[in-house]
Amino acid sequence: MLSTDLEVDLDTILKKSQEKSWNTLLQDELNLLVTAFLPSQPLTIRSKAYIGVSAFCQRLRETSGKPDEATDAIARALGPAIISRLAETDEQNVISGLTFLTALFQVDWQAASAIFTQDGAIESVFDGADLFPKSSDISIALAQLLGQAVGHKTCRVAVPPQYIEWLESKSRQNADAATRAAAAVALIKLSRGSESDASEIGGSEGPSSSSSSDELMKLMKGLVVEGLNISSLSDAVEGLAYLSVDPKFKEQLSSDVTFLSRLFSLIPHKPSASTDTPEAGMSPIYGTVLIISNLCAYRPKLSQEEAQIAKLRRMAKVPGKGQPEEDPEVSKLEDEEHVQERGRRLIEAGVLGALSAAVKATDSRAVRLLVGKALLSLVEDKENRGKVLQSGGAKALMTIIHGVLPSPTSSTQPHNLSPLHTLDLEPIQALAKLAITASPVQVFGPNEGALYDAIRPFALMLVHPTSNLLQQFEAIMALTNLSSSSPEAADRIAKAEGLMNKVELLMLENHTLIRRASTELICNIVAGSEEVFNRYGGERNASAKSKLQVLVALCDLDDLPTRLAASGALATLTAAPEACQSLLELQTERHHVLPIFAQLVDPTIVPLPDESGNEDVVEEIRSPTQGDPGLVHRGVVCIRNFVVGVEDSAARKELALEAQRLGLVQALARVFKDNSADRSAPVLRSAAEALKCMMECGVSITA
Structure with a gap:
């Protein structure tokens, strides 16, 4: 049959496979599929045949009740056509039987294994080698079939030793490189599979070959370097992929x-x-x-739990049971x-x-x-x-x-985070690593569209249910870098589905790096996204108050970068009177807002006892960094905004008096004095305005 006619007939089968009622192959259709895998057929024919066989097997699995029943149904439908051709005395028929079974292993290995292990089937497979001992086409097809079969334990243990010897002899001959490569690949798979069988506790060892892995490696590498023909090259590459x-x-x-x-x-x-x-x-x-x-x-x-399980497995290994200890050199x-x-x-x-x-x-x-x-x-x-x-x-x-990445569900949800497979996260993680250590322009170029396109996958990796802490950390770091590029980028990040909730949750994580990265991202988003700024500082509700309370607490941890990020976010948010009012409520309730701000300016300031006589201590024991310029600047801005932003004059006066009792007024005066020589110092103006406000509240200033 001409390849053009064969392709038309294959198209007809593929069209029928789309019908819901289709679950059988007519004899002519089955004969067509069997012959389509002959090596003489062009790639387009074999590819369509793969699709047709795959569709048929999938349909039977969908319509059968249990997996074993589906396997039996496929084996009954396809097995007779394979076995009958293997019993033929015509070389082309034998080759078609071998190549079709090889293809079936790649499409549905359970059904192919069932056919391969039928009584007398393995003998029929090798009858062709006896009938046509000088046929290179038979030898290649047989070696490739065995290469597929020995990849599965049920078939591996069924292969008699004499057939393994046949593979070894074919791998050592030099007359036919293609057969040599195919046989070597089969031996490599057999060797790897036998090692896996032996490592199973209580499992039986499969047959093994006497050809060493070193010899096979040398052979495979030589075939790649020589590059004699595409068939041997493909087999050599496959063998090296295993080795x-x-x-x-x-x-x-x-x-x-x-x-x-x-x-x-x-x-x-x-x-x-x-x-x-x-x-x-x-x-x-x-x-x-x-x-x-x-x-x-x-x-x-490995996580700590996985490492512990691996340790227990090593301890449970019994010497002499095919489980040698790992070579330290290896x-x-x-x-x-x-x-x-x-x-x-x-x-x-x-x-x-x-x-x-x-x-x-x-x-x-x-x-x-x-x-x-x-x-x-x-x-x-x-x-x-x-x-x-x-x-x-x-x-x-x-x-x-x-x-x-799946397409968003609708144009109105540009940041929809559809679920991905765990393996799909690896290229995202690789891109995140690049985005962490280089500027957005270096990674994505001058086109802002490319930068915006990266937001969705990074956000998806962050919120994905299977992402580990490292992936979450790197996603946050990459998003932090992107958010610093423009307010538009920060706003788009803030709108990614589920992102803000996840980041706010990770701000409470015990892992220092995760908590730090999350706080830094929030700091950037607060500064760049008007919507988030309003949600944190422009609203008077329990949610906004709770968010501010978390940021205040993070200003008091024993981690300088976290304190810098949290105090930076508060320095931005306290520009809103609503945020200052929420902070005033927290100060009235817990008496810790002003002391924590004060310690940003001067770490030696100690919280005053509350009404019960207990110090308003923080949750973590802290050894603060003395006089960090970044903390001082942020602390001064927070205090200035806080005192000035409180609209009630009586409450403002009480804050000023509290600042004086803490020693904060004197600390602000020292900051002003230390920076007075440099009129352009950013902290100078904020310190002066804070002191001026406190003086207006009746507080005396002494340096």
Whole structure:
């Protein structure tokens, strides 16, 4: 059948698959799908066939009650066509049976495994090798099928030793590079799977190969460097993708400049037609990016709970049960220093250009998310961030992020935060790291639209239910940087759905860095967003009063940056008389507002006893920074605004007298005197106005 006719017939099947009642394949349709996976068919035909088989399997799973019942239904529908072709004496029929089963493993591995492990099925699979011992097409198809099958334990344990010996012999021959590569990939998967089987407590070991990983690594690397044909290249890249998780091989591969140069060249620098079919899953682009991601990946950072569980598992391991202790030398290769050095070697070899090219070359979600993961690892090292920006890394990350972010639900909700998968947060986190250490212009360029576009993903990462503390911290830091660029940016950040509630909650977090970053973001938003300013300082209600109370409390912590941010926010908010009135109520109720402001100006000021004789102590024991100029300036502004902003003259006089009892008046006088030589000092005017107001209230000034 001509490929054009075959494509038309495949289009007909795909059209039928959209019908709700469709759940069967006619015999002619099944025959069509089976032959569509022959190596001689063009990529467009195989891609459409993948979609057709996937749609059929998905429909049966949707209409069947239980997963096992769906697996049996798919196996019954497709199995006979596969087994009958494997029993044929015609070479093309045998190849079509092998390639179709290989494709089914990529679409629905449960059903494919059920067919592969049927009585007599494995023997039928190898009958073709006996009938056509000199056929390279049969050998390649068989090796590729085994490469898929041994990736699953149920199939792995069913493969007889003689078939593993067949793979080993094919991996050692030099006559056919494509067969050699496919066999080597199968052996690598078998070896990795057997190791996984052995590590399971009480699990049985699967069959293992005698070919060493070192030999297979050398073979795979040589095939990439030689680049003889696309088939062997694809298999070699897939094999290296499995091997490159080993720290020893990470060091070898990242140190071979010739190999890296050849590997990066596999990524085209022009857009290519791509799909998310299973066949595209292990394309040279995907495999190459996966290798890159493995080479520069850091060990996962475990929480305290996860680290404790891992420790208990290590303690529970029984010697001699296939669970050897980790080699200290191998473990050392995964420390931060070695990972950073591998990343720098990759950058030196041109990996940044390859990653940017991968984003342009394909719209595959899987490939782009892997690029985001690789860039996240590379920007973990601060020394790499400038190079990533220079190579267009920020633009590549924005492209990836735009591809994974769902569209807002409506035009009236530009900041709608639709849920994302946890893996989708990795490119956002990578962009956040860049936005933390560079100015917004350096990261997003002069176009404000690009900067505004980054607000939504950062806000989403902050409020996402699966984001960890580090991701939340970096999202806040990035948003803080953006909010400082313009009032418009600050206002847009404040309007992101769920953001303000999350940040206000994190201001109470015990983690110092999280609390500090949240307070700094609030300080910027209060200064830039009129709406937030009014919500904190321009309204007289319990909510605004509570927010001000939190900021006052944060001014009294043992963390200078947090105190600077909180007092900065209050210096802005106290410009509103409503905020001053709320603070006056807090002062009347708790007697702590003025003492905390006073300690910003002079940390030696001690709170006075309250009416019960107890000091108005703070929640945390503090060793204040003596005379920090930033705190002094903010404290003077807060006091000036507070005293002047209280409209009731009797209340203002009481505040002035309280300030005198605390020693605050004398502290303000000293600040004025110390800065009087510099008439342009920002603190001078505020100190003078505060003292003037207090003098009008009958307080005498003595320095």
